[in-house]
Amino acid sequence: MNDSLFQDSLKVATEAMTKSSETGNSTNWWMWLAIAEFGIIAVLILREKLKPKDTAKQRFKNESLKQDIDFNNIINSSFHSVQLYDELKVKCHPDRFPTDKELNNIAENLFQEITKNKNNVKRLLELKEEAKQKLNINF
Amino acid sequence: MFDNAWNNILDWFRDRSERAKLVRSFNESARSAFVDGIAPTLLKASISKGESAYKHQFSNWLNTGFRIQAFTGRVLSKDELIHIGKVILDDSVLVRRLIVLGWDTLEIHGDAGQYGCRWQLKDYIPLPKFNPNE
Numbered sequence: 376m377n378d379s380l381f382q383d384s385l386k387v388a389t390e391a392m393t394k395s396s397e398t399g400n401s402t403n404w405w406m407w408l409a410i411a412e413f414g415i416i417a418v419l420i421l422r423e424k425l426k427p428k429d430t431a432k433q434r435f436k437n438e439s440l441k442q443d444i445d446f447n448n449i450i451n452s453s454f455h456s457v458q459l460y461d462e463l464k465v466k467c468h469p470d471r472f473p474t475d476k477e478l479n480n481i482a483e484n485l486f487q488e489i490t491k492n493k494n495n496v497k498r499l500l501e502l503k504e505e506a507k508q509k510l511n512i513n514f
Numbered sequence: 515m516f517d518n519a520w521n522n523i524l525d526w527f528r529d530r531s532e533r534a535k536l537v538r539s540f541n542e543s544a545r546s547a548f549v550d551g552i553a554p555t556l557l558k559a560s561i562s563k564g565e566s567a568y569k570h571q572f573s574n575w576l577n578t579g580f581r582i583q584a585f586t587g588r589v590l591s592k593d594e595l596i597h598i599g600k601v602i603l604d605d606s607v608l609v610r611r612l613i614v615l616g617w618d619t620l621e622i623h624g625d626a627g628q629y630g631c632r633w634q635l636k637d638y639i640p641l642p643k644f645n646p647n648e
Contacts, residue, residue, distance in 0.1 A: 425520050432571070432644040439614040440532065442607045446543035449608065452601045454553050494597075494604040 445497065452496040459500070460493040466514065467506050481509050529574075533615050537561065540582075556585040557598075564619040568634040570641060574616035579632075581621040589627035598622050599631055603638045610639050 427433065467485045472478040485506055492498035506512050540559040547553035564579030582598065584590055599622045603609060612620070613635050623630030 427521050427524075430644070431642070435642065435644070436572070436614045439607075439610045442611070444536075444539070444605070444608050444611060446540050447547065449540075449601060449605055450544050450547040450553050450557060453557065453598045454555065456601065457597065492604075494601045 448497045452494055456494050456496050456499065459496060463489045463499060463503060466512050478510060529615055536611065558583045562621055565632060568618040570618055570636040571644065572614050572616055573618045578617055579619040579621050580612055580617045583623060583625060585625045587626065590624035595622045595631040599633055603633060606639060609635055613639055
């Protein structure tokens with residue numbers, strides 16, 4: 376009698392323990408799911424909130440950072456632009472073409488460009504080539 | 515407020531990297547020009563304290579000077595200093611880049627003597643007025 380009672384109690388206790396452990400597992404699983412869900416929502420909200428604002432100042436900055444800078448030309452211009460400019464301003468002066476109106480106009484435009492770019496060797500060399508072709512000047 | 519602070523921190527790091535990149539590129543070009551015999555003088559760019567009176571809307575808190583030192587071994591004349599400065603200031607792309615990266619002063623000086631020249635960068639590029647509430 377005692378044995379069967381003991382057996383029944385053991386059976387009930389085992390069942391109860393199995394049930395509780397099953398319930399415990401499922402609770403754990405749902406908790407992790409909730410944490411993951413919370414994490415995803417937090418990331419999405421933060422990503423939207425922390426997106427850099429597209430202001431006019433930011434746009435101005437981004438555009439300025441996109442342009443390339445020719446440092447070699449800057450260094451070269453620091454030491455060689457004066458000689459090149461002096462040579463070009465004498466040879467391409469519009470007063471050297473007083474009779475031919477067309478050549479005089481070309482020289483005047485070139486002279487203006489030369490004055491504008493007097494500290495830019497790269498541009499001055501391009502203008503020198505242009506002067507050679509259009510005004511037939513021998514340098 | 516938090517998002518603003520976070521973006522400011524990111525911007526600060528990005529600007530620092532861009533500033534270092536610009537100085538490095540300038541120095542590399544100057545060094546190769548000197549080694550190849552294109553430039554008779556070695557130029558070296560560095561970041562200096564700058565002049566606080568030249569501040570503009572992009573200015574950094576500290577170190578707002580872009581300094582170029584010419585290693586000539588002699589005292590440079592005022593004309594020589596001004597010419598190097600004018601070459602830099604005539605390059606609108608470079609001036610604009612210097613301004614948006616937080617520099618407001620351009621300084622040129624030699625390796626000997628006490629004399630140097632400096633310019634206010636915002637005088638050479640028309641800066642638009644931005645709405646601070648945007």
